[in-house]
Amino acid sequence: MSNQQLDDLNQEKADREVANMLGITYKELSELEYDFGDVDSKDGQIYQHYIQFNPEVGKDILKKIDLDSDNTFYFDPK
Template identity: 65%
Template sequence: MSNQQLDDINEEQANRQLADLLGITYEELFELEFTHGVDESNDGDKYSNYIEFNPEVGKEILRKINLDDNNTFYYNAD
């Protein structure tokens, strides 16, 4: 198995875990537009991870996710 195939498998597993964390299906995840980020201190201490969603894409799906007023979902990486 090539490195690319392993990377693809790892990415799929991570996306499936993310969809589960959000309470949506794997397929629904790919209907959304989002960016990942890390909330950290100036010293590099990591507080949490977050996903910020485009509120204009997948509105029905976004209603299923516990988002804050900025269309952001915070979670711990652990």
């Protein structure tokens, strides 16, 4: 197995975990546009992670996710 194939498998596994956390399917997640980010302190300690979604893509899917008014989902670090 090539490094690229391994990277792809690891990314798919991570994406499936994110979809599960959001309460949607892997296919639904793949239809959305989003960015990940962190909420951290000045000293660099991470308090929360977040996923911010493009509100113009997948509106029906986004309704299934518990988003705030900025189309953002927050979750705690592992």
